[in-house]
Amino acid sequence: MPYAPPPEMASLSLSDIADLVAQQKLPPVEQWDPQETGDSEMRIASDGGWFHQGDPISRPAMVRAFSTLLRREEDGSFALVTPYQKLAIAVDDVPFVAVEMESSGTGADRKLAFRLNTDHLVLADQEHPLRFPTGTDAPQPYLTVRRGLEAVLARPVYYTLAEMALEDNLEPFGIWSHGTFFAIDAGP
Template sequence: MPMDPLPDLASLSLADIARLAADAKLPPVASWNPTHCGDSEMRIARDGTWYHQGTPIGRETMVRLFSTILRREPDGGYVLVTPVEKLDIAVEDAPFVAVEMKAEGEGRDASLAFRLNTGDLVTAGPAHPLRFAEDADGPRPYLMVRGGMEALIARPIYYELAERAIDGGETPPGIWSDGDFFALEPAA
């Protein structure tokens, strides 16, 4: 099953991005409840690289396909699920990485759309909030994607967000997207 090539984010309006995101048809993984079958021998590294038996999966289309059957379980674990099998997959941080951002508007009228390493398009807002965590490596921004799964926002994109927050003049510093305000400080 061939997958469509990824559109150029810079050439799309946020309305185009919203339409593409709404048109994306994902399998109904939330309704599939097969018996657990074992371990997929796959993991998603902190940088978003997918591995099988310790070897990076080099085919982008395979990663995109696997990402469509990824699900977060109530216990916080991750599985690859089909109607007939469910396999564990190790996730070091977040299963997705936001690698590109497009912003339109300023202040309360701003909208921020992100492209994930899997090609998914997500607009930050009420259904897809941003959150900021702090760890030994410094601030770590995340974007809710779907079904309890988040995307780690790549460091260069975080710098763009921080610049927008500083330019916005809000106290505390933060950014607006789709009518929601997201403070750039870790939640208490």
């Protein structure tokens, strides 16, 4: 059955999104230990664009397929893994970009869901935390996607998230999602 990207998140309830998240089946790349290794000659740019030998991969279905084979290695590097082959892939920052967000509830009852540039859906929760590194000129928030893989929040998504946190006016400053609190450092 061909992959069908999820419908626009705005038309879905958080319950519908949670059902779609549960249906996402990913290959067990963490269980595979192929003997054949090499270089994929691929790179994921910091804006989420995928490249092969310097040329953009323009077919979204190809990017989605490759993204399901992506694994973070113990040394911090990234690889595309099948049962027969493991190929290194260069990643400028993180492999995914959270391009859309839906929210329901407020304060401790808030629930957040994100759509990635690969059309995969992730719920921000204890298993998929948001982190807000400090010490950079511009805030660069991240969402854990799976097993050491993260998504950077696109700037408009982050601004919307920050507006929600300001409206909640919590002390310390931060935001709740699915019963987990994520502190947002307001900086110096």
